[in-house]
Amino acid sequence: MPEEQIPPPPPLRRDSTARSRQLGEELKAKRLAAGWKARRLAAELRWSLGKVTKLENGERGTSDTDVAAYLTLCGVRGEEFARLVAISRESSKDTWVQPRGADPATRTRTLKAEEARAIAISCYDATLVPGLLQTIDYARSIVLDDAADLRIARQRLLSRVKAIFFVEESALRRPVGSTAIMHDQMMHIMLSGATVRVVPFGAPPHTALDGSFVLLDNPDERPVAYLETRVANIFLESPAQIAEYRSVLADLSRVALSAEESRVLLTDLADEYGRPREDHHAGGHCLA
Structure with missing residues (x-):
């Protein structure tokens, strides 16, 4: 849509x-x-x-x-x-595969610096709520406390940048922690002020199905596409690479619900999670 x-x-x-x-x-x-x-x-x-x-x-x-x-x-x-x-x-190369260390602060240092320079952020997450939209309880259900605290601190940038998040409906329906945590998470997304567009279960196949990513636009430097694996952070900057991810974002815009339709779905999910029911626990990997 x-x-x-x-x-x-x-x-x-x-x-x-x-x-x-x-x-x-x-x-x-x-x-x-x-x-x-x-x-x-x-x-x-x-x-x-x-x-x-x-x-x-x-x-x-x-x-x-x-x-x-x-x-x-x-x-x-x-x-x-x-x-x-x-x-x-290696500083002139436009692809950087950066090994992820054990220390959360060191692991996210480059990403945090690039976010600080950005004026616009476009994010797609296939499996979980994006890190910049997570509540502290949701984050602590999937990462260590120190990493969760750093993730929440980074969310301050949402007050100054233009941000759009594409999230799979399956990520919103995947229980992480308790149903109370999930209810609060849905409410938090709606109150975040960011543009959130849900890719519904019924959406046709799209070009983002191969994985989550973030595109950071900066007024002074080249845009940066950020991908993450369990063992490495990947920063991509060549014009061809960036054009590919802009094409993916355009495809996501085609298949995702509108922001208003997404808000209705988030409201319904918050209501579902707010009903008394047996709690479930799950985890997974999302972008930092």
């Missing part, structure tokens, strides 16, 4: 990637931790201040040698030095 809600792509104004921006943020943190002012560090390296700014902003064009010199001056050694230089070597 067509309903035009997907934002158009913003103009590209800066040459950077998610990887180069992450590197820039980490370099700046190292400089500040070492007590260097940007101007003084530039003078010590015999660089212009603009070169330091460019590097810390994630703009491409600096060399691995520059990054190594910067890190050495900031006292970075060993494995951390090697890790950041390795990121620098």
Whole structure:
């Protein structure tokens, strides 16, 4: 059921990637931790201040040698030095497969940074309520408490970005935690302020059936498509990759209920979950 809600792509104004921006943020943190002012560090390296700014902003064009010199001056050694230089070597690539670590904060650091830059977010989730729409009790039913708390904290961005969520009806009907948790979750989605469109059971096959994803539009950099597996976060930025996901979003817009129809379904589900019945418990994997 067509309903035009997907934002158009913003103009590209800066040459950077998610990887180069992450590197820039980490370099700046190292400089500040070492007590260097940007101007003084530039003078010590015999660089212009603009070169330091460019590097810390994630703009491409600096060399691995520059990054190594910067890190050495900031006292970075060993494995951390090697890790950041390795990121620098790959910083121009528009596909980043980022291994997921054990620490929830580290695991979502790049995603959180990209969300902070975004002006529009388009999300599709095939299996569960999207992380940015979850209640704390729903989140704690499927992830550890620390990860759930970080997920809820990230939801503040919904107050400033244009967000649209496509969710499969099966994800809304999959019990996670108790029926009370599910009732509160349906109510929370309706009160979120985001545009939510449900892909109903009766929808025809569509091109998003191969998995969940998020598309982040940024006014200053290229759009980023984000995918997640159990062991890796994947950031995609090439024009061809982004065009593919915009096509998928257009297909979802074709088959999904309108926002108003989706709200009616969410209201019905909230009523169903609010009726006294035996609780069920389930879990699964959704995007961070």
